Amino acid sequence: MKILSIIGTKGTGKTTLVTKLIKGLTNKGYKIGTIKHAHGRFDFPSKDTGRHRKAGAKIVIGAGKETFFLSPKEKNIKWIISTIPIIEEIDFLIIEGFKKMEFANISTSIENEFTIKKVDPFSLTDEEFNKLLQLIEKRTYGLLLGLNCGKCGFESCKEFAQAKIRGDADDINCKSQFKKAMLRINGNPIPLNPFVQKIMSKTIKGMVESLQREETEINKIEIIIK
Numbered sequence: 001m002k003i004l005s006i007i008g009t010k011g012t013g014k015t016t017l018v019t020k021l022i023k024g025l026t027n028k029g030y031k032i033g034t035i036k037h038a039h040g041r042f043d044f045p046s047k048d049t050g051r052h053r054k055a056g057a058k059i060v061i062g063a064g065k066e067t068f069f070l071s072p073k074e075k076n077i078k079w080i081i082s083t084i085p086i087i088e089e090i091d092f093l094i095i096e097g098f099k100k101m102e103f104a105n106i107s108t109s110i111e112n113e114f115t116i117k118k119v120d121p122f123s124l125t126d127e128e129f130n131k132l133l134q135l136i137e138k139r140t141y142g143l144l145l146g147l148n149c150g151k152c153g154f155e156s157c158k159e160f161a162q163a164k165i166r167g168d169a170d171d172i173n174c175k176s177q178f179k180k181a182m183l184r185i186n187g188n189p190i191p192l193n194p195f196v197q198k199i200m201s202k203t204i205k206g207m208v209e210s211l212q213r214e215e216t217e218i219n220k221i222e223i224i225i226k
């Protein structure tokens with residue numbers, strides 16, 4: 001899952017750009033997820049869930065053909081991002097906001113060292129937009145956890161990220177990505193190399209297989225330790 005952040009000051013067309021990108025990347029066959037950074041609270045006053053919250057519920061869940069959770073607590077963005085692959089397999093995660101994070105970004109106003117390109121969403125031609133999609137495909141990367149293993153040919157994850165932003169690095173099979181096992185401590189994902197992931201996965205699977213249970217096939221095991 002690659003991550004793209006859309007940054008810019010208020011009123012410069014961030015949401016306009018996000019919606020265009022969702023459509024553009026979906027048309028290319030990618031599965032897209034989004035996160036919107038909100039400074040205030042989410043408001044659903046006319047919905048039943050909004051009434052539940054107003055009445056004092058600490059967590060509100062809308063469950064049906066779709067599911068959503070409304071939690072009153074701010075969650076660590078890395079916890080949110082690392083939770084997404086557990087819920088849904090997607091190709092690109094587009095984040096509106098979070099300009100201080102080290103994700104590749106498209107800016108609608110002020111640029112920073114992780115900016116791939118600055119654009120004016122209101123005047124993008126079709127040709128410019130198609131080129132932008134190609135840049136996004138080539139220059140974005142996933143959640144880097146700082147394992148700094150050097151296996152991608154760069155000394156650190158940050159060096160790899162900066163080379164990717166410049167267009168000087170290809171997609172890599174980052175050794176710290178979640179493949180077999182994920183470990184989070186206090187909500188923060190811990191980088192695990194493939195060897196450690198394999199040991200954890202095989203050890204826990206072996207333990208679970210010896211337990212009596214109804215399911216015969218194991219697809220995913222979840223363990224939470226407090």
Ligand code: SF4
Nearest residue numbers: 149150152157174175
């Ligand atoms: S392979 Fe991944 S974890 Fe290792 S240095 Fe490169 S980006 Fe960082």
